[in-house]
Amino acid sequence: MQGLELCRRFFLEVGMPAIRARVPEGEGRFAAGIAGGSECHGADDEVSRDHGWGPGFTLWVGEEDHDRLAEPLRAALADLPRTFLGHGWAKESGNTCRVMGIAPLIEHFVGSASPPEVPIEWLHVPEEWLFELASVQVFHDPTGEVSNALAAFAAYPDDVRRQRLSACLFWAWEWGVKHLERAEARGDDLAAAMYWGRYATYAMKTGLLLHRRYAPYHKWIQREFGRLPDPCGELARLLLLGFHSPETRRETVATITEAYGDLLRAEGYDAEMRPDSARTAYTDHVLLAFARSVRRSITDADIRALRSQQEALAPPVRPTWAWVAPPR
Secondary structure, eight states: OOHHHHHHHHIIIIIHHHHHHHOGGGTTSEEEEEOSSGGGGTOOOGGGGGSSOSSOEEEEEOHHHHHHHHHHHHHHHHTSOSOBTTBOOSSOOSOSEEEEEHHHHHHHHHSSSSOOSSGGGGGGSOHHHHHHHHTOEEEEOTTOHHHHHHHTTSSOOHHHHHHHHHHHHHHHHIIIIIIHHHHHHHTOHHHHHHHHHHHHHHHHHHHHHHTTOOOOOHHHHHHHHHTSSTTHHHHHHHHHHHHHOGGGHHHHHHHHHHHHHHHHHHTTOOOOOOOGGGOSSSOOOHHHHHHHHHHHTOOOHHHHTSOTTOOOOOOSSSOGGGOOOOOO
């Protein structure tokens, strides 16, 4: 049994009856689910169970009810069993069932309880944390407050997505064409392998953006990419093959470029190539042509002012990995 189903059943079969008995005044005033961790996106396996895995859930209470209900709910949860259906926690954990506000849930991931007010501020938030927020699993939400709050972060605004898509196309070219081909020409196998890994990352990030999905951090990106519609499952196989059979890499880049070209053209983008004289060092490439086409479609002035290859923007006061929006 995977963690998501375990936690869902634990809440419905054990948690909810206990809460109704102990805190009847809380009926209909809280949501329940799980947030953070591989079980939220169905990626947990036997390896995952050595830490942070077991029966548990979080109750989310609105601001108007928090002072009244939080402590009675915590008291009820403290008495719940630590095992369920034969599953426990591999290591001693703290509170495996928690009570928190709705705003702190969202602030934990993205630094603000509400979506950025202007498009460019979305680029302050690391994509992997948006992925985790979008992966929050809600089991019970009678008022819809939690589901509505999460829906506001479900996908990038159009111009933000375009900026990141353009940048990822550029970096796919940078690592999978420019640097990879030069390393291979020098016989530098280690550098070529490193570039292939970077290309694979940007190829997958591009595919996820084309399907309007956030990319998780490196441990799970290949799993999420492989779940995309065809031909992404086959493209994932080819990317893996490139690590074992270097002679397949250039053909794989061409195959992925062609597949993404079809998706980009379906969105109205083109691959108008520049003449060789328009570039000083490198011949043009379809990936670069599509990156330019995507950039031309951006209408937001702040985002248009960014460099074309800029996929994230550090907040004014903290590095981008701090997952906080800048102060207002």
